Amino acid sequence: MKPTIYDVAREAGVSIATVSKVINNTGRISEKTKENVLNIMKQLNYQPSVVASALTGKSTYTIGLMIPDLANPFFSGIARSIEDRAHVLGYNLVICSSDYDSAKEAKYISLLLQKSVDGIILASGFENIETVKDLIKQKVPTAIIAREIPSLEVDTVAVDDFLGGYQATSHLLALGHTNIAIIARDLWSNRERMRGYRQALEEAGIAYPSEVEYVSESDVESGKQLAEQILQQKNRPTAIFACNDLLAMGAIQAAREQALSIPRDLSVVGFDNTVWASVTDPPLTTVAQPIRDMGTQVMNLLMQEINGQKRHRQRVVLLPELIVRDSTARYES
Amino acid sequence: MKPTIYDVAREAGVSIATVSKVINNTGRISEKTKENVLNIMKQLNYQPSVVASALTGKSTYTIGLMIPDLANPFFSGIARSIEDRAHVLGYNLVICSSDYDSAKEAKYISLLLQKSVDGIILASGFENIETVKDLIKQKVPTAIIAREIPSLEVDTVAVDDFLGGYQATSHLLALGHTNIAIIARDLWSNRERMRGYRQALEEAGIAYPSEVEYVSESDVESGKQLAEQILQQKNRPTAIFACNDLLAMGAIQAAREQALSIPRDLSVVGFDNTVWASVTDPPLTTVAQPIRDMGTQVMNLLMQEINGQKRHRQRVVLLPELIVRDSTARYES
């Protein structure tokens, strides 16, 4: 059996209260007994039970992270950066992949709550806001990353998606493209990116379709399929703005299969700047999100929330940056 | 305050024992009271505390997963597949990235233990076996994935790395290559892959270097650097076997920068068959690991371990499969 606080108390010839005090470095104990207890603890290889201590009202030192899909490189990057920051603060992460499924989101949240996590970071889509509202109302320390929820009073770290969409489109426009398609999944952040896209087109005096076809998954395959379709239209676009790098890669694949050369026949810009953007051929022009910075900042905000610091909540909006690589080029008519 | 079992007992006009029984569906309670209690629970939005229940000897329903790096697509794939299986079994995952650092490995294990996880899955390098030995000795339910530890009696799911290395090299050999370099980080699994590589070369009667230079990180950049070096040797190899897809991509980048065409001037084969292998240009010939299957199987093994089923432990060895794409071609002298 694992040793308990009683075991070390007995061995050390003191009370459990004393042991508890040396564990937590609270109260006043003589150097002598302290040292003695410490020794016994080592000797017994004693590890205090977080479960028991949590029951007495202390923290569990674990925080829940809800993301759409751990296997998506953007989100695994986010998860990793949060994990790192959490680790230095003494916290562990329990990770839940929601697949943008509201039912899963709700179920996972409920599980996390039963486990008394100290806080929750939301990076999932949450088309259904109710679950989030509930969290806030229950005063569960919560922070949101990579998504803004304008109507909610909650700490948020996100990139300016509107600006990102605007940057990507402006870049294409500046290269002389006028027929620019967009590929996106119907998500909040993408709707923002699309607003930026439209804004840029409008400023350039270019008409844009009032309705666009969305993709049903944010992966390479879906991007490829939609791109295939788009590239077969009579009035084939000369550039595609894909709302994430995966979709962009799908577009590149589709182009390649139709023997279109990138960027000569088709320019493609992505979003996220995952590690992979630099590794495709051609290297992908994309809008960078400062992933590490975002992770660190949400975790910091969540900490303040957990520590119950009296303060105003905030929305941190980081600015995206267009990274120009070789998948975009001047349009030669 | 969150409602406790006492609150629902009071509201329902029964004892906490009764409530506990309906929660766990144990003992005998009349349909009537059961229904009543259930109603009250719903009404109060009561969620039993896993922490408290864990303290009384039950499970925490969380399992620890230690991997080298969540941001590495192979491992995030592994993590996702384990998460999925865990979820259907009612478990959550707390994920720890070790960066192949023994100190971190030990520290994380200790943390997980303090949190009373029900079991631990190890996917980390663990060059230092002691930590793992300790786990086994302490009878912590443990399972290992993507790595074999021949000397330990522990459930394991892994791919036959030796065979994988052999397959990759044989493929190159069959294409007429005789000067084949290898790029790897010095890890157990890679040493196996290298054994396969050497075996294949030996069978073909080709001398191989007794010492190879290892790479210090398993990422694109490191692969690129080593490849640059290799490609500048007087006796430049015509093929490179990289021990994972990231390194392979680095090699491709290095070749590209030296204006070598792939596969015309240089053949490259990777390992893992991460999603990205199909997306590079040219698409990467690589050795596939059945990621989803591996995840499901470790989780199943761990479950048996957790349930204390009396049985023999096992080592599941899955066979890798060479996926031929366009990064390899016949050597034209």
Place this chain on the structure above:
DNA sequence: ATGAAAGCGCTAACAC
């Protein structure tokens, strides 16, 4: 400086 004891929310005998 140290210890006794109450209590955290729940489970599991054991009574009734």
Place this chain on the structure above:
DNA sequence: GTGTTAGCGCTTTCAT
């Protein structure tokens, strides 16, 4: 069928 009660391992007053 339902309730009483003794823990689970720890923290925290409050005495001493």
